[in-house]
Amino acid sequence: MSPAGVGNHFELLQMPVCFRLDLAELDRHYLEMQTRVHPDRSANLSDAERRLHLQWATLTNEAYQTLKQPLARARYLLKIRGVDTQEEDNTAMPTEFLLEQIDWREELQTAAGDRDACALGRLVTRLKVERNTLFETLATLLDDDHKLPAAAALVRQLAFLDKLGRDLNDALAALED
Incomplete structure (x- = not known):
């Protein structure tokens, strides 16, 4: 069998x-x-x-990298189930979520500006808790309820949080300079 004949990443890695x-x-x-x-x-x-x-080695690495990361795995699951997450096109988010994003960003900006490692650390911890909660909800939507459009909307929200996490890591790294 050639790599082109593999159905998907899950099949390749027998998951x-x-x-x-x-x-x-x-x-x-x-x-x-x-x-x-x-x-x-x-x-x-x-x-x-x-x-x-x-x-085969390249495809195996790609499959592993996709499946080991929860957000990438969710995107991939939706893709193979025929659902586009529309992350580039659909920026509609619940108002509460957007307001929360503004608060997170203001806290990040203040903590980074003050070079406050403790405040940044607390934000990292809060973000991990928030992401874990959303990933649990995503698991239910994908595996149990099969509510794919709702899962795609949640993936879009998690993409925002993923970006926030990268920005937090950058702010922490800047403190080490």
Whole structure:
């Protein structure tokens, strides 16, 4: 079988097609697959076979990176189920969520401006709690209720929080300079 014949990332890594994954099992399946297709194992093969091994290794890495990250996994699940998250086009968000984003951004700006590592740390902790709560809701929407449009809306919200997390990490890194 060639890499083009693989149905999806879940099938490639022999995982159930769902949001709630056993990450230890995912790691195990990934390492097993990598052992089989790692380019070092193809040194004695023909050029065509080496290229095929490289394609398998690349696809395996892509699948693993997608499935191990909850937001990427949710996006991928929605994609293979025919739902576009419309992250580039659909910026409509609940008013409460947008107001909360403004508050988060103001707190980030103040803490970064004051170079207050403790305040930034508290924001990181709050953000982790908020993201975990939303990921639990997303798991229910995707795996239990199969409410895909609602899941796509939640993915868009999580993308905002993901960006906030990167900005928080940048602010913390700037304190180390």
